[in-house]
Amino acid sequence: MALHVEQVTKKFGDFTAVDNLSLSIEEGEMHGFLGANGAGKTTTFRMILGLLDPTQGTVRWKGKPITYANSPEIGYLPEERGLYPKMKVEEQLVYLAQLRKMSKPDAKRETAAWLERFEVPHYGQKKVEELSKGNQQKIQLIASLLHKPSLLILDEPFSGLDPVNVEMLKGAILDFQKQGATIVFSSHRMDHVEELCDDMSILDRGKVVAGGSIKKVKRSFGKQKVRLNMEGDLSGLSAIAGVDHFTKTKDGALFQITDEHVAQVLLAKAINLGTLRHFAIEEPSLEEIFIAKVGKNHA
Amino acid sequence: MHSFWIIFKQAFITKARTKSFIITTLVVVASFFLLANIPNIIALFDGEESEENLLHVLDETSGLVPELQTQLDLMDSGIEAVPTYLTEEELQKSLAEGIIDDYLVLTQNGQLSARYISESANELGGGIEIENAVQAVHTALTAESLGLDDSQVWQLFMPVEFEREAVSESSKSQEELSQSRGLVYVLIMLIYVAVIYYPNMIAMEVATEKSSRVMEILISSVSPVKHMFAKILGIGSLGILQMMIFGLSGYFAIKTAGTDLTEGFFSVMGFSEVKISTFLFAILFFLLGYFLYAVLAALLGSLVSRTEDVQQLMLPMMILVIIGSLIAFSGISIPEAGYVTVSSFIPFFAPLVMFLRVGMLDLPLWEPLLSIGIMLVTIGILGWFGARVYRGGVLMYGSSQSLKDIRKAIRLGNNK
Numbered sequence: 128m129a130l131h132v133e134q135v136t137k138k139f140g141d142f143t144a145v146d147n148l149s150l151s152i153e154e155g156e157m158h159g160f161l162g163a164n165g166a167g168k169t170t171t172f173r174m175i176l177g178l179l180d181p182t183q184g185t186v187r188w189k190g191k192p193i194t195y196a197n198s199p200e201i202g203y204l205p206e207e208r209g210l211y212p213k214m215k216v217e218e219q220l221v222y223l224a225q226l227r228k229m230s231k232p233d234a235k236r237e238t239a240a241w242l243e244r245f246e247v248p249h250y251g252q253k254k255v256e257e258l259s260k261g262n263q264q265k266i267q268l269i270a271s272l273l274h275k276p277s278l279l280i281l282d283e284p285f286s287g288l289d290p291v292n293v294e295m296l297k298g299a300i301l302d303f304q305k306q307g308a309t310i311v312f313s314s315h316r317m318d319h320v321e322e323l324c325d326d327m328s329i330l331d332r333g334k335v336v337a338g339g340s341i342k343k344v345k346r347s348f349g350k351q352k353v354r355l356n357m358e359g360d361l362s363g364l365s366a367i368a369g370v371d372h373f374t375k376t377k378d379g380a381l382f383q384i385t386d387e388h389v390a391q392v393l394l395a396k397a398i399n400l401g402t403l404r405h406f407a408i409e410e411p412s413l414e415e416i417f418i419a420k421v422g423k424n425h426a
Numbered sequence: 427m428h429s430f431w432i433i434f435k436q437a438f439i440t441k442a443r444t445k446s447f448i449i450t451t452l453v454v455v456a457s458f459f460l461l462a463n464i465p466n467i468i469a470l471f472d473g474e475e476s477e478e479n480l481l482h483v484l485d486e487t488s489g490l491v492p493e494l495q496t497q498l499d500l501m502d503s504g505i506e507a508v509p510t511y512l513t514e515e516e517l518q519k520s521l522a523e524g525i526i527d528d529y530l531v532l533t534q535n536g537q538l539s540a541r542y543i544s545e546s547a548n549e550l551g552g553g554i555e556i557e558n559a560v561q562a563v564h565t566a567l568t569a570e571s572l573g574l575d576d577s578q579v580w581q582l583f584m585p586v587e588f589e590r591e592a593v594s595e596s597s598k599s600q601e602e603l604s605q606s607r608g609l610v611y612v613l614i615m616l617i618y619v620a621v622i623y624y625p626n627m628i629a630m631e632v633a634t635e636k637s638s639r640v641m642e643i644l645i646s647s648v649s650p651v652k653h654m655f656a657k658i659l660g661i662g663s664l665g666i667l668q669m670m671i672f673g674l675s676g677y678f679a680i681k682t683a684g685t686d687l688t689e690g691f692f693s694v695m696g697f698s699e700v701k702i703s704t705f706l707f708a709i710l711f712f713l714l715g716y717f718l719y720a721v722l723a724a725l726l727g728s729l730v731s732r733t734e735d736v737q738q739l740m741l742p743m744m745i746l747v748i749i750g751s752l753i754a755f756s757g758i759s760i761p762e763a764g765y766v767t768v769s770s771f772i773p774f775f776a777p778l779v780m781f782l783r784v785g786m787l788d789l790p791l792w793e794p795l796l797s798i799g800i801m802l803v804t805i806g807i808l809g810w811f812g813a814r815v816y817r818g819g820v821l822m823y824g825s826s827q828s829l830k831d832i833r834k835a836i837r838l839g840n841n842k
Contacts, residue, residue: 140837176646178821195649203646209639214440225432226647270643 129154129309130175130278135184137170137333144170146333147184152311152326154277157304159320160313161413162330163421168313169206171330172280175311176203188278199228202276206283206313208263209270210255216242216266217251220273227274234273241269245295261292268296272303279303281312285319297323317413327413329420336420345410346387350419353382353390355397356405364400367392378405429648430656437660441627442667451668455675462679481556482510482526484517487534490563494532497559505555521545530556538564610785611758613708614778616669618751621715621777624665625723626740628658632727632820633736641820650820651813654728658720665716707784707794714801715777719743721805725812728819729831750775754782761786771797773804 132150136143145167152158162168173179175186177193186193193201211219217238224234242248245265255263264287272279284300285293301323304310314320320327321341328338337344350371355361356378364382365373369389374381384390390408397403441447483491495507510517510529517529521543528544540560542553569579632654635641644653726739753775757766761783770780770793780797783789818835 173821178642178646195647198647201646203643205639205642207639209641209643211635211640212638222432222436223643223647226429226644228428 129156129189130311131185131187131190132171132175133185133187135171135174135181135186137167137174137179138182144333145174145181148330148333148335149184150328150335150338152309154309155304155307156326157300157310157312157324159324159327160311160330161315161317161320161327161417162313163315165332166330166421167333168330169282170333172203172282172311172313175280176201199274200277202227202271202274202279204267204271204279204281204284206286208260208267210263210267212256213254215252215254216258219255220266220270223270224273227276229274237273237275238269241273244299245269261288264288265292265296268299272308275306275308277308279308279310279312281310283313283315285314285316293319317417321413329417331421337416341413344416345413348411348416348419350411350415351384351387351390352409352411353384353393354405354407354409355379355382355393355403357397357401357403359401361397361400364393364396367396430652433648433653433656434660434663437631437657438664441631441661441664447664447668451671454672458672458676459679459682462676462682479505480526481505481507482512482517482529483507484512484514484529484531485509487532487538490532490534490538490567493563493566494559497562498555500562501555501559503555503559518543528553530560532560538567607758607786609704610782611755613704613785614751614754614758614782616672617708617712617715617778617781618747618754620665620669620712621719622744622747624661624716625719625743628661628720629723629727629736629740630733631657631661632724632816633730633733636728636730636820637732645820650817654721654724654813654816655809658717658724662713662716662720666713669712704785707781710798711777711781711784714798714805717805718773718777718801718808719747721808721812725808725815725819725832728816729822729835731822746774747778750778754778757782758786771800773801776801 130150130152132148135145135148137145148167148171150158160168160171170179174181175188175193177186177195177198188197188200191197214222217235220238221231221234224237225231229237238251239248242251247262247265250258250262250266255266258266264284268281268284271281279300281300284296288296297319300310300312312323324341326338326340327344328335329344330336337348354376355364356376358379361375361380362373364370364380367389369385369392370382371385372383374383382393384393387408394403394406397406483494485491489509491507491509498505498507507530512520514531517526520526521529524545528542531541531543533539533541538560540557542556544553565579565583569582574582632641635644722743723740726743727736730736730739750769753766753769757763757779760766766779766783769775770783772779776797780794784794815832815835818837819831822831822835
């Protein structure tokens with residue numbers, strides 16, 4: 128286990144921001160953090176970064192607590208843009224990288240390479256405040272990974288970006304992962320997490336309400352759907368044990384089932400009813416899981 | 427240590443390169459040269475109006491103008507009295523037309539009397555010399571009519587001996603006091619400006635870093651305490667550099683202008699006694715004052731979320747500086763007053779007030795040393811306390827910005 132968060136609790140006065148959270152992330156993995164605003168994502172990140180000490184529990188990176196001694200191994204992209212508005216892009220990227228113990232010539236070379244990759248090589252001599260939001264976010268991402276950290280923490284890296292820039296940043300993050308970095312990132316966009324991550328955690332009020340590999344989470348959610356496209360009256364099928372919900376659709380019907388084997392029963396019965404044109408087991412989207420897990424508590 | 431120097435350098439260089447810093451420095455340097463050359467500039471304008479010293483005298487006496495001239499010369503007034511043959515109406519007309527600046531009417535009706543008419547009331551000041559001269563002529567005439575000889579007149583008008591001596595041992599003589607007054611005044615002014623200007627810079631820097639959230643990246647790279655002290659030292663060095671530029675340019679301005687600091691305007695201010703120790707104390711108290719207020723400013727700057735709120739939170743600190751400066755400036759004329767002595771040991775006032783006392787009085791060495799010691803301890807305590815507030819403060823975002831937040835910040839810092 129590379130990053131090990133063990134039974135971490137953070138209290139601010141009477142308020143519990145993070146409640147007994149445990150998390151293990153393998154080296155080279157990308158882990159997604161999902162949660163509504165105020166779920167405790169940023170507080171968790173701050174504890175991982177060592178900016179806040181947990182009230183209880185421990186955070187370890189490669190077996191060691193994270194302190195300023197190993198801060199060069201860590202990169203961080205804060206939720207809100209965190210750059211000097213009046214400083215030139217290159218200057219500040221080099222400065223921030225130097226603070227993470229990168230040499231000045233290396234930092235300069237890498238800055239040029241990254242600006243090139245993001246197709247903004249001429250931005251080096253511009254002030255950050257002169258750039259658009261999307262371009263600032265590119266600079267922000269460069270600032271977090273310029274010094275080649277082995278652990279990269281990205282708090283809402285894609286917020287406020289247009290689709291083209293999202294793709295560009297996604298590509299860069301995936302490449303960085305391929306080079307061996309462990310990445311934790313938070314988002315409120317389920318599709319990003321689904322696309323990029325193997326593992327994820329859904330946070331609600333400081334607790335992990337669902338976590339692990341995305342596949343497992345979906346399976347254990349147990350609420351798969353079966354889509355049947357055929358003629359005839361299918362309402363009788365809703366009586367089968369294990370069918371939670373039945374919705375008539377234009378081409379047939381959609382069944383929500385509790386278990387995978389119910390799908391087989393459904394299929395067997397459906398064949399007898401007429402010509403089956405389409406049969407599919409649909410996994411629940413993360414969005415549905417999220418709403419089910421988090422929305423319920425909020426209701 | 428590595429990252430400490432990087433922050434130090436960054437604070438120093440980026441600030442030194444800002445337009446505001448460069449312009450401020452240039453403007454101050456330029457004004458030094460201008461000020462030092464004021465006597466030369468005045469002389470330049472005076473040269474064109476040299477005939478102004480001609481005094482037209484409408485003499486209705488038995489030709490006393492030569493006596494008047496003798497008296498004017500004795501007083502070194504540089505005024506040349508010339509009898510005029512114009513009538514008073516004509517004189518008034520030329521005065522109105524600006525051909526002449528002033529004229530004097532001398533009459534003698536058993537007693538000598540004079541009327542001085544000038545273009546504007548401002549010129550009346552110049553009348554004093556003339557009045558004295560007329561008085562002297564009158565005295566001479568009266569003495570003559572009384573049959574007194576010169577030595578009797580001399581005895582009558584011999585000035586009494588009047589000496590001032592101060593009893594207090596630490597006090598410098600009146601003469602010495604006014605000799606160092608000007609220098610002390612200027613240096614207090616510099617310290618005052620420095621302890622407001624540079625700590626303000628720090629508070630703004632910290633608030634900018636916090637409001638732009640770059641702070642989160644910074645303090646996830648280096649410890650907030652290291653960051654705070656590197657910043658304070660960086661801007662402090664910048665302050666020393668700027669003060670050195672000011673000092674050197676002031677020195678060269680005076681040198682090149684050829685201004686004699688013991689004459690004219692400067693003699694009133696008192697620059698004749700320039701002691702090296704005064705400068706050394708000035709540098710020392712500048713540094714101590716700077717660190718004291720810089721730590722305080724960093725602490726306050728770490729509490730705000732928006733740069734707009736900095737000034738509001740800095741107000742209590744400003745009031746401290748202003749009270750200190752009021753005590754120091756009022757103490758220039760009475761450096762031995764009780765309240766001055768007491769406040770020179772209060773750390774927040776000491777940089778200004780103790781420097782005033784050191785500069786103006788001959789203090790036993792233990793007094794400044796004690797005051798310095800008190801300041802060092804205070805800086806230590808504030809540094810320790812400030813670091814704790816800072817650690818929590820930089821992570822704290824919220825709308826309410828008051829000193830109450832210090833408690834919240836410490837709690838957050840402690841939790842950390």
